[in-house]
Amino acid sequence: MSERLQRWSAKGRKIEAIYRITLRQQLAYKADFILRASFLLLILYVFIQLWTAAYEGDGERLIAGFSLKQIIWYLVFTEALTMASPHLCIRIEEEMKNGDIALRLIRPLSYLGYHYSSYMAEALFRFGIHLAVGSFIAWLFVGPPAFGLGWLGLLSLSAGALTIAFLLNGIVALCAFWIEETRGLEFVLQKLKFTVGGMLLPIDLMPEWLQRICAWLPFQAVLYIPARTAVAYEEAAVLQYFALQAAWIIVLGAGIMVIYRKGVSKLHVNGG
Amino acid sequence: MLTEADGRRTGIRAWVVLRFLCTIWKVNLASSLEYRISFLLMAGMMFINNLMWLFFWGLFFHRFPVINGWEYNDIMMLWAVSAGGFGWANMLFGNFHRIPSLAATGQLDVYLTQPKPVLLHLLASRMSVTAIGDFAFGLAVYAWAGDLTIRGFLLFALGLTVSGSIFMFLMIAVGSLAFFIGNAEGIVQQAFNSFVSLTTYPADIFKGMARMLLFTIVPAGYISYLPIGLLRDQNPYFAAGAAAVTIGLGVLSTILFYIGLKRYASGNAIIMRG
Numbered sequence: 001m002s003e004r005l006q007r008w009s010a011k012g013r014k015i016e017a018i019y020r021i022t023l024r025q026q027l028a029y030k031a032d033f034i035l036r037a038s039f040l041l042l043i044l045y046v047f048i049q050l051w052t053a054a055y056e057g058d059g060e061r062l063i064a065g066f067s068l069k070q071i072i073w074y075l076v077f078t079e080a081l082t083m084a085s086p087h088l089c090i091r092i093e094e095e096m097k098n099g100d101i102a103l104r105l106i107r108p109l110s111y112l113g114y115h116y117s118s119y120m121a122e123a124l125f126r127f128g129i130h131l132a133v134g135s136f137i138a139w140l141f142v143g144p145p146a147f148g149l150g151w152l153g154l155l156s157l158s159a160g161a162l163t164i165a166f167l168l169n170g171i172v173a174l175c176a177f178w179i180e181e182t183r184g185l186e187f188v189l190q191k192l193k194f195t196v197g198g199m200l201l202p203i204d205l206m207p208e209w210l211q212r213i214c215a216w217l218p219f220q221a222v223l224y225i226p227a228r229t230a231v232a233y234e235e236a237a238v239l240q241y242f243a244l245q246a247a248w249i250i251v252l253g254a255g256i257m258v259i260y261r262k263g264v265s266k267l268h269v270n271g272g
Numbered sequence: 273m274l275t276e277a278d279g280r281r282t283g284i285r286a287w288v289v290l291r292f293l294c295t296i297w298k299v300n301l302a303s304s305l306e307y308r309i310s311f312l313l314m315a316g317m318m319f320i321n322n323l324m325w326l327f328f329w330g331l332f333f334h335r336f337p338v339i340n341g342w343e344y345n346d347i348m349m350l351w352a353v354s355a356g357g358f359g360w361a362n363m364l365f366g367n368f369h370r371i372p373s374l375a376a377t378g379q380l381d382v383y384l385t386q387p388k389p390v391l392l393h394l395l396a397s398r399m400s401v402t403a404i405g406d407f408a409f410g411l412a413v414y415a416w417a418g419d420l421t422i423r424g425f426l427l428f429a430l431g432l433t434v435s436g437s438i439f440m441f442l443m444i445a446v447g448s449l450a451f452f453i454g455n456a457e458g459i460v461q462q463a464f465n466s467f468v469s470l471t472t473y474p475a476d477i478f479k480g481m482a483r484m485l486l487f488t489i490v491p492a493g494y495i496s497y498l499p500i501g502l503l504r505d506q507n508p509y510f511a512a513g514a515a516a517v518t519i520g521l522g523v524l525s526t527i528l529f530y531i532g533l534k535r536y537a538s539g540n541a542i543i544m545r546g
Contacts, residue, residue, distance in 0.1 A: 035462045042466050049477040054336045063335070181310070184317050191324040200328050205335050 014109055015117045022121035037133045040079060044137045047075050059142070064204040069142040070231040071202070076134035077154060077227035078199045084127035085165050086119055089186040092173035097180070101267070112260055116166055123162045147230055153238050154230035160245035165193075165222045167252035174256065177263030192217075198224030218248045292388060293396055297364060300399035311401055318405030319412075322355050325472070326413070340476040341500070347474065348417040349499040353428070354471045356410015357435025357495065362403030365395035368440045369464050371447030371529070372456045381538050391444070391529050419503070431502050434514050435471070435495040441521035442467065442491065444529055451532025471495040491517050 026033075055061055055068040066074070092115070095101040104111055135145070147154075172185045193199055196210070197219035203211055214220050225241045304311050326348060333344035361368060374380055374394070383394045414428050446463050450456040470492035478486055478493075486493030494514045501510030 031458060035458055039462060039466060043469060045482075046469065046473050046477075049479075049482070050339070050473060053340045053474075053477045054332075181313070184313050187317050187321065191321060195324055195328055195331075201331055201335075206331055207334060210331070 015113075018109075018114060018117040019121040022118050023125055026122060026125050033129060036083065037129065040083060040130055040133055041137055044072075044076060044079060044134055048072055048137070048141045051075075064202070065232065066202060066204065072138050072142045073145050073147070074202055074227045074231045075200075076131070076138045077230050078223045080127055080130040080134050081158060081161060081165075081223055081226065082193065082199055083130045084123040084162065085169065086122045086126075087186075088115065088119060088166070088169040089173040089176075089182045091115075092170075093176045093180075093182050096176040105264070111264070112170065112256065115170065116163075119166045119169075120162060123165070127158065127162070147233065149235075150230040150233040153233050154226050157226035157229055157238070157241055157245065160242070160249065161222045161226045164218055164245060164248050164252060167249065167256055168218065168222070170256050171252065171259060174259045174263055177259075177267060193219050193222060196220070197222055198227070202228060204228075218252065221245050221248050289389065289392065293392070296393075296396045297399070300366075300396075304399055304401050304404075311404075314401040315405035315408065318402040319409045322351060322406065322409045326351060339474060342474040342476060345417050346499045346504065348413050349503055350474065350496060351472065352410045352413035352418060353431040353435045353498045353503075354410075354495055355406040356414070357432045357437075358439050358468065359403045359405070359407025359410055359436075360432060361436035361440040362400040363407055364399070365440055366398035366400040366403065367395050369443040369447060369460070370398070371444065372450035372460045375450045375536060376455055376457060378538055380533070380536055384538075390533065391526060395440075395444075424503075427503050427506070431498045434502075434518050435498060437518045438491060438495055438521060439467075439471075441518070441525040444525035445521065448525065448528040448532040451535045467492055476500070487513070491521070494518070 051068060051071050055063070055071075059068045061067070063071075092101075095104060101111075104114065107114075139145070145151075168189060169186070172182055172189050175185060176182045195201075196203075196214050196217055198214070203214050203220060203224050206214070214224075221241075221244055225245065229238055229241060329347045329351075330344060333339075333347065337343065367374065371394075380390075380394070383390045383397075386393065410432065418424060418428055443460070443464055447456075447460050450460065467490065470486065470490065473496060475483070475486060475493045475497035483493070486496070494517050497510060498514070501507045502514070
């Protein structure tokens, strides 16, 4: 029993160390952060103008259940989640190309576990920063958010959303075991999140045939579900969303494990 | 007064520069085609990227058929001129947004030691493969949604010329700041991304001060209003303004580059051009 406890405690310390290192790395690139944040401000400003034109400046009007204010805050949340995701594909692809993966594999850390911890540390940090920046501009143009329990829904569903984002990115990134360039696949994945993930347009506003397709895809669990919950909280729906995220985490988690095991068994690192 | 001999000399010089450019473009294309699969993947990826944006706009206009006078067809033409213009500029003069990194790494030496116009040589020395996808996308969307008469084609070609030139000249001007403020790669890249983003949204969603900025300091409006001002309404004031801004930016960027170049100090790096 105590041996098991020790093992878990050692694992916890490793994860904590990865979080600490990742955060330090992030804090070292302040200029990069300011530039990203300024880009987010610009994009959100453009969206505010676009949606204000679509609503013809009528803040009271409801379209598919969304007011202008809800739409703008929805976009703040989807953008903050999108910009939170680190470029996992670039990292894993580089590790494969320059042989660094050999060093990762001999360390007393699970390869996927290491990347997941590092990904989540960076993503949570970035999410916080982008949420603050996005909130500033949305507050300025459409007023303060009064979402009550929606905030709790957003924060709790975001952890699952970022985990699913990691799994999707990880599956694409691990294709580097077989193909040299994974950027093209990452690109397609990103575009799927943009569109059928509901990043630019809430799924409720899409044609019905597309809504039916989106319901069967994991992308909505990454962006649409947490953002929709934040701006229009419904207790019954939240429980369903948790179940949906859990199901996707199990399916994609199993998928990534299979791909990793198959890939690592055929890995050859030359030189050193 | 220009004598006949001067005129002939200028003509010969222009012909030599043109032949030089054609040779560079030929070599750039040959080098891109060396890795055919990668070439097709990169260009195809950009084509799909743009197509996904049109898909988003299709969904948006399905819900809101008219936005401040803009319809889906106008957005399609906006993407055709914006992506197409960006595409040709980046295909033929692919270094236009890389001046800060070339200056910072001392890679300008190679252009300074050769008897060719420095700026032109530098710009044409790189061909962006993804930009070929952008250009092809512009043409495909024009073929799909544009006015396929001779007049329509000429207007579209003019729109492409204006948008590509504004992209290029603006980035040369901003990139030349690197000569004055040092390492400006991050800022220039961000300015570039922001400018490109602004050119892909309908100009008419912006009002007041924002709209004024789009047609002055950040001249993205001269690209994003092309589908309405040039292709749909053929507004002579807009056309004249766009032409004046394009020429003005061309002159300004060239002057800024050559003034900045005087401040350039070689990194003394020995570099082979691939």
